[in-house]
Amino acid sequence: MRGEEQRIEEQRLMERELVEAGDDRGDLQADAVVEAGGGLLQPRLPSGDGTGSPLFPGGEAPATHGPEGGEATSAGGIGTLMLRVFLENKLAVLGVALVVTMLLFCFVGPFLYHTNQITINLNLITQAPSSAHPLGTDPNGFDVLGRLMYAGQTSLEVGLAAAMMATMLGVFWGAIAGFFGGVADAVMMRFVDVMLSIPALFLLIVLAVLFHPNKISLMFIIAALAWLTPARLVRGETLTLRTREYVQAVRVMGGKSRRMVARHIIPNAIGTIVVNATFQVADAILFLAALGYLGVGIQYPQADWGSMLSDGSNYVDAGYWWLIIPAGLCIVIVVVAFNFIGDALRDSLEVRLQQR
Amino acid sequence: MQAIIVLFGVTLVVFLLFQFVPNGPVGLARTDLGSRATPFQIHNFIVANGLNLPWYAQYWHLLDGYLHLNFGYSYHRNQTVRALIFEYLPRSLILLSMSTVLALVVAIPLGIFQTVRRNKPSDYVLSSLAFIFYAMPSFVLGNLLILYLAVDHQIFAPAVPQSEGLVQMLTDFHDMTLPVVTLAAITVAAFSRYMRSSMMDAFAQDFVRTARAKGAGRARVLFRHALRNALIPIITLLGLSLPTMVGGAVITETVFNFPGMGLLTTQAALNYDVYVVIGTTIVATVATVAGSLLADILYAVADPRIRYAR
Numbered sequence: 318m319r320g321e322e323q324r325i326e327e328q329r330l331m332e333r334e335l336v337e338a339g340d341d342r343g344d345l346q347a348d349a350v351v352e353a354g355g356g357l358l359q360p361r362l363p364s365g366d367g368t369g370s371p372l373f374p375g376g377e378a379p380a381t382h383g384p385e386g387g388e389a390t391s392a393g394g395i396g397t398l399m400l401r402v403f404l405e406n407k408l409a410v411l412g413v414a415l416v417v418t419m420l421l422f423c424f425v426g427p428f429l430y431h432t433n434q435i436t437i438n439l440n441l442i443t444q445a446p447s448s449a450h451p452l453g454t455d456p457n458g459f460d461v462l463g464r465l466m467y468a469g470q471t472s473l474e475v476g477l478a479a480a481m482m483a484t485m486l487g488v489f490w491g492a493i494a495g496f497f498g499g500v501a502d503a504v505m506m507r508f509v510d511v512m513l514s515i516p517a518l519f520l521l522i523v524l525a526v527l528f529h530p531n532k533i534s535l536m537f538i539i540a541a542l543a544w545l546t547p548a549r550l551v552r553g554e555t556l557t558l559r560t561r562e563y564v565q566a567v568r569v570m571g572g573k574s575r576r577m578v579a580r581h582i583i584p585n586a587i588g589t590i591v592v593n594a595t596f597q598v599a600d601a602i603l604f605l606a607a608l609g610y611l612g613v614g615i616q617y618p619q620a621d622w623g624s625m626l627s628d629g630s631n632y633v634d635a636g637y638w639w640l641i642i643p644a645g646l647c648i649v650i651v652v653v654a655f656n657f658i659g660d661a662l663r664d665s666l667e668v669r670l671q672q673r
Numbered sequence: 674m675q676a677i678i679v680l681f682g683v684t685l686v687v688f689l690l691f692q693f694v695p696n697g698p699v700g701l702a703r704t705d706l707g708s709r710a711t712p713f714q715i716h717n718f719i720v721a722n723g724l725n726l727p728w729y730a731q732y733w734h735l736l737d738g739y740l741h742l743n744f745g746y747s748y749h750r751n752q753t754v755r756a757l758i759f760e761y762l763p764r765s766l767i768l769l770s771m772s773t774v775l776a777l778v779v780a781i782p783l784g785i786f787q788t789v790r791r792n793k794p795s796d797y798v799l800s801s802l803a804f805i806f807y808a809m810p811s812f813v814l815g816n817l818l819i820l821y822l823a824v825d826h827q828i829f830a831p832a833v834p835q836s837e838g839l840v841q842m843l844t845d846f847h848d849m850t851l852p853v854v855t856l857a858a859i860t861v862a863a864f865s866r867y868m869r870s871s872m873m874d875a876f877a878q879d880f881v882r883t884a885r886a887k888g889a890g891r892a893r894v895l896f897r898h899a900l901r902n903a904l905i906p907i908i909t910l911l912g913l914s915l916p917t918m919v920g921g922a923v924i925t926e927t928v929f930n931f932p933g934m935g936l937l938t939t940q941a942a943l944n945y946d947v948y949v950v951i952g953t954t955i956v957a958t959v960a961t962v963a964g965s966l967l968a969d970i971l972y973a974v975a976d977p978r979i980r981y982a983r
Contacts (some may be wrong), residue, residue, distance in 0.1 A: 510675070511682030512959045518920035519938065519954040526693050527704075528949055551768050567690045603810055607920075610812040611927055623812070630816050630928070636824045645813035652808040 409661025423469030432463025487547025495555025577665035595659035744952030765933035784868025912968025
């Protein structure tokens, strides 16, 4: 059965004359073509639903899928399978739905629900929820519901951007350290150890004090701390991947180190990277909120959910719950949602380990 | 050895941070002294902190200072950073140890309970609760607790006792409850999940089957055989979660106005009191590294199978 699958695979490859990411032999072909053709990169074939190829280029994906994987005869099939596993996970669907809802709430909401977030209105300060202001008003007379949308834009933008930057830096750092090993690895990973042993919040506070915080600088500051975890993970993956046959084959064929890392090692570690990136978003939003709460994050008149909570906590003794619960709820919802997605992605990327 | 490298590295990171301050030494002086500082004051600041020296001398100055517990001077509080830290650190240690003990006392039985009733409704309920608490930052939880238990129902106080003495602080359970519970709650979630999987692993081991085969009772298998082995990884988890706990303490202290290292750091940060912030960061790092080292040693003591290479 396995041989049959392999034959079908070969035939499919030849027919398309394109290189599937999911086959080591395919990768070798690509290298041969590239070396011969003077650096002309073969386009990576996007598989059926767009999730297969980029997420699952694992060397052992389709060809050695094993007897029980009869349903997955191509990368597209794998993609569909993964999508199905992901969708079967109710919590994952809930997580995606929550994230989409929050994105719509923050970015489309202000077009539907017009509020004044610019001029302070002292006649309207700290009013309890009413029909005019469903979630009341804050100490500056801003509508809290509208403020939540405005603050959410900052939280989500910084969270997503910081997670993306952190992941990219971490991936390159980890891949280079793991691939070259030796002294480079020792020095680079000791640096990561050192940074990780400083309690992150203290370092964030130091950075936020030295570099005056705004939206952009906070993205960089949070990313500057968050890249350590992906660096460690990717280094671990790289250490196992660099001994695989297809990577050694590239070396034998005279492939450059850069090519081995960028085209073979990183794509094969992409599962770990994507899962971690999802958790990074949640962490970045939490860090931003924590900084905002401590008063060294986003500065007034800008706002994020953490700084809203910080403002609200000044009025906690008066029992103004609408200044605390909505912002707190937004943070918890978004973080839980991203955690759900991350867990589900981890499950669906390990699809070949599942007994199906 | 690892710990020494890490500590050395931390001083290097701090030193590098100083190099990247916008506008160099003058910028740092202005950050600390305020924008209306005279050129004379700025000059004094630069000389006093050795910022006019070449970089290697500056680094030596920094290392030499830290080795003598000299973290600089707080111009805002008119005290040395060392005195401030000696004043605030013990209180933070008390908060941290109290909430760690509470977290363990709650999380270990919870993990055992979940293992015994695994995949039953009560397990699912507890797991989802753990998920939510895991995602809830301490400033959200702390403020919610204040709102309901201190303001609406007035059971506990919204802030900790502001007394100077440690003994008074320790004996005032009424006011210390909320901060300790808040800090414990964020770790209980992680601890109980870890305890659950650790117990599950222990149950899958051969010695548990042997014990069962010998005819040991359910309780005996659970507590004598499985639990004792499941507790060992918790030591590592304690070491690993130290940075999170220390970070959580910073926020919890701010929420409850607890005069510890965290509040000291935040207030110094808001005042741009750079040397205080960096001093507390160094101390927190040293404490964290020492804690992790202790956890490693305890791990080897608790589990005779672990031997560190010489």
